[in-house]
Amino acid sequence: MLPRQKNRMIHTNGYHVQPLGNAKDCGTKQVGHTWLQKLWKKNATSSSYGQIKHGGTPHTWLWRGSYKLYTRRERVPSEMSEKFKVKMLSPAEIAFLTQYCTVMKPVTKTLNILQSETNTHMGWLLPVIFQLEAKLGRLEVSCKLCLPLIRAIQVGVQKRFGGMMGDPELIAAAIFLTKFKTTWTEKANIIEAGLAYVKHHIEHMTEDEMEHVGHSSDEDDFFSSLKSKKSKGTSELDGFLACVSDKIDLLNSFPLIKKLSLKLNTGLPASAACERLFSCAGLLFTANRARMNSTNFENQLLLKLNSKFIE
Template sequence: MDADQHESSGETKSAMHTWRFRHHFTYKADQGKNIIVQCNLCLPRVNLLSTSKTSTSNLKKHLDRTHLGCEACPDVKRGRKKEERNGEESRHCQLKKLKAEIISKYTTQAKVDDLIYDFIVEDCLSFYVLEQPGFMKLIAGLTEGLKSMDRVTLFTKVDQSFSRMREELMSRLSSAQYVCTTADIWTANNRSFFGMTCHWIDSFSLERKSVALGFARLQGKITYDTIAGRIHDIHVAFNIESKVQITVTDNGSPFTSVFKEFAVDSHDSDDDIGFFENVSAVLQGEPEKGLLLFLPTVQRCASHTLEQIVAEDFWQAVSQGPMCQLHYSTMAKVFSIFSKCHHLQVGMDAAEEIGKMALVVPSVIRWNVEYCAVQKIVSLTERELTELCARLEVPRMQPEEMAFLKEYVTVFHPLAFALELFQAEQKCYLGLVIPTVLSLKNKLNEQKDTTTYFGDVINAIAMGIDVRFLELFASTEAKIATATTPQFRLWWMAASEREEMCSLLATEASLMDPCTETEASPSRDPSTIKSEDDFFSYGSAKPYAQIQQRGVMEEIRKYIEGTGKSLECLQDFPRVKQLFLKYNTTLPSTAPVQRLFSQKGNLVTSQRNFLTDDYFERIQLLRYNSNLLSLNIE
């Protein structure tokens, strides 16, 4: 019954009986001091509302929030007139008009253009999307008449954003004292691209900053002189050729040839910068004008080195050991599970239903992804794994095979953890590599006596670590980087070597000129007397170099004896901080440039074929640097 029927039934009256909008509700039941009503405007959806018998504020709020404009229809039975409306507009038309007014008030054509620009750049879409009829209708419908910008406007916005990005990058890099770059080459869809990222540590907050500098298409045969030219051109374009401490690359043959051919041996020269002639000018028949292309020192990717240990040393030990057959039979079943869960919907559903997890086929070049996938298999109970194998029609795992997998997960957990550390970016420094590799080797050796299947494999991996990281262990730069990292200091070194390392740190620190350092007053020339204080002297003073050296050694001693592990403690040691900035700017791996290539849609999407190489590079750099730079066009 409605409100009037409820009133005529003789039941207790409520505030709703005299309310002008009571005809929008139907009485349902009493509930203590409240009544339950049904909103007629919400029909056919059942929407029961509770309101006090003495107040209708709850129902009025419902009308205002859900049914905007209903107050234009008061109760005719109470003698109230309807509001006059031009042209007898319906409530739907009123709402539509109000919506258009709100949109027109807060949405401008410039804002719509900025949103469309962000949409194109974020997903690396073709500029022809703007001219698609469906997209134009979508924009017009959402904005109540505003238009989508054309391709010419988008080209202009991209050019303006790219120019602003370069200017801001140049400004930020000019204030950086030391920088590190990473370089890599990626081939997809029969096209090759050269990518480069740049990294530095903020001298005040000690936070790592990362930007992308290049994403260029490589045409023709990829040779070492082509790569060297790309590296040099990007360094010169951003005016950082004199600031680059190290360029980090993988261990692939193109980069190996580049730096083997052109880098100057540090034992033969005090300058670690290599150079070669402008090959492109020679090939084009242009006369060489003495232009030299400079290459910085190269640093091999630590994570790629560990991947090589797994891919080569690990597999060689497995294939020659007594567990060869067991390993291949077990992994064949595991990869069969991976494949069916990845390619078949029934496999995905079974893994989700039984194991409450999603399994993916591990990448060939990412062993730690394979390890995580095996770890998921081991986490299943015997009943769950048996059921999963039956559903996927995969041979059941035997007890010995399960024991093999469990030991595999246990033994190589430190190796997977080390790979994750090296592939980090914000909190990963060159000084992390030596302690990580030493700890990895120790943890593997600790498990050697308790293993059943992997004793020989551990020996092979430990030997591979010694061989492949031999150059790093002998690197003075890596030792200084580790010693100036508060988390490690000198605990990783033998006691007999620490004194020599302290002297090396003091020698390097004496060459630093930290801005926070209180400079001692050097001895002055007697001919430059400007005041009485300059005139009076009481014997020969100690040479300035001796005073400075003593201050440096005291600072180094205090730092070495400290116990703080956070980077904040470096603020108390300005010279050590400068050493940290110089040597730990270097990243241990090429993970950042690999992330540049692996951005969703950048190399695998078909729409990018409609973009020229120049604009494709611009879109990728704008996309990668969007988190660091403010690039919105006003």
Template sequence: MIPCPGGTRHMGRKTFSNYLEKEYTKMESELKKIFEGLEYISTTSDIWSVHNRSFLGITSHWINPTTLQRQKAALACKRIKGRHTYAVIASEIDHIHSLYGVSTKVTSTVTDNGSNFVKAFAMYQPESLSDDDDDDEEEVIFTDVADVLNTAAEEGIVLPPHQRCASHTLNLISCADVLKWLLSNPGTKGIYRSSTAKCTALWNKASRSTVASEIVSDVVTKKLLVPCTTRWNSFYDAVARIVEIPMTDLSAISDRLQLKSISDRELHFLKEYCAIMKPLTVALDILQGEENCYFSTLLPTLETLMSKTLEMKDSLTVATGLPEAIVQAIKKRFASVLESNDAMLAAVTLPKFKLRWVRDQRKKEMVKGILAAECHKCVPGPEQQPARNPVSPTTPPDSGSSKDKEQDFFCFEDDDETFSKFHTIKAICLKQSAATPSSAPVERLFSLGSLVLSPKRNRLSDQRFEKLLLMRYNHWFES
């Protein structure tokens, strides 16, 4: 509800429009003022299509240096016309970052694995980053004339480092990699197809007929869940609901609906499937969080996911090789994250994790070395350090500053209180943990957008819709 100035008096259309413009300008100025005081922020971005219109959404995320609380704000939900090419996406993202003065402060931008986003960030990285990715061999590249003509307009566009959405990647593992293994393995191919076909028939019957739904309600107290095509989690939840039903009740439901009943072996397979996939669903829920989910969460979550998945392989009788297949898929799709120094620094500097997630002793020593090196980089050089009191000839040179900062971690690891007194560790954490592990926040922006741009209000102008959505997402009128 948007409060009206001047008590309860209703405003006319023109007065209300002027009021919204004034409030939006005030909100935009307030955000810019907040960003001026920040050193590190991150953004998420995605494209949403509704009512034959497409919008590019961008949200920002940072850690308050004083309270250490996660904070967020929506920056844009801008209309995009024409094709969603990588050049158009790059130009809009760069423009929005520049508009709020955060181009040099964004540590990373999180998007899904869409090819247009991936190419945009690959093409418009700073030279120091893009040069590292170039192959030694020269390659002949054919350039489109239109691209040449647009080069002048695209010059000067620089995007921050790109981070792929971890939730989207885990969904790909659940849908593509797991399905590929189940259908290519002779021991699971037939039983997977038959069991899911019977489940699908049951879902269709119960969801499309009120009589069938009443029959199910007569036998079991919980309603059957129907999977959604866009969310793998919904498929897992629907199967998990079926395996909770006793075999006798399942047979009774199938008989009354005149459907083929799920056999004992098929039910056993579905139970194994749910047991294997449960850690993955928990990981998805963690990584799609927002208020208390940092980039620091990603690496410990992946390590724990792989460990818990492998733990159950000895208790399986049908899908015996599926846990190893899932772990291999995680290692392949998250290879860059698992070996990333930034991801390790983010995890190890967050008090919630520290070194507890590292089980291998050699890796633990390696992580300590990476952190010590990062702490050393944070120590100013001799020419930058303030003048100290003269040191007598008998006193050894004071090198304690560098050593103390490098050793912050070893005290920090044993400290159960907040890390606010370890300034170097805090500075590293604020930088590395600014990003979110997934692009779920911008998807929540679009969910809110569907309430603003409802069928009854689909004639809102693009600019008015964006302003209403951003003010609502940023809770501008709550106070």
């Protein structure tokens, strides 16, 4: 089952392309990009391959390929440019690429976090997006050359995630993560919406539990919901928020919070993990192995994805 947002975050990086095409500095970006591509292509095809220690030729067809390409420009010595007869970058081009890397660094970190397969839950979505917006806002002053890029990313983030930023269910999922709780945003209305969602569902969970418990009299049964709301629901939420521990094991001390957290945080914030699974499955189920039965295919896929635990 795919995450709630359905739209894959892997395409978020594409929102900066069109607005940046109208910027006066896009020519500088293109020159720097062409220069680095030429240099790495010559280095890869020359007899002295490997003299530029960059850890592999970058793939610009990947969403993070251009960013990695530009960050590696500092590892290129001037003598390598002279050897391959490629003109060095001008100071203006270097300044632009430096600011480009500064702007794209929080974007790449955001995508890496949300597309991870481990230690990532649905509750990470809003805190990460809010942090990205805050970082981009601070960069507007220091990165004037890439201001169109910053504006385009901000518009793209709002277009894709703007409708989710006030979703009480996603806010509650973030509050249930001990790493964040209520500290990930300064907007009081956002936190209040999430807390209201939590209190409402905890009250219903408490009432459902009380319906299965016997009572001594009709009077006690009639007013039991008032006792449960006060003693169990609100106190458990207050106790969870008051704890300073950021370990996930803290949820074991609050059964109602844990139950609701499992419901909201089981899903992943992006479908990249599912796509990686489908990609591995495609490598196994080739045309030459079309008669493989489902059990054999499932076992081979399981072994392939868990090979690091077997070795």
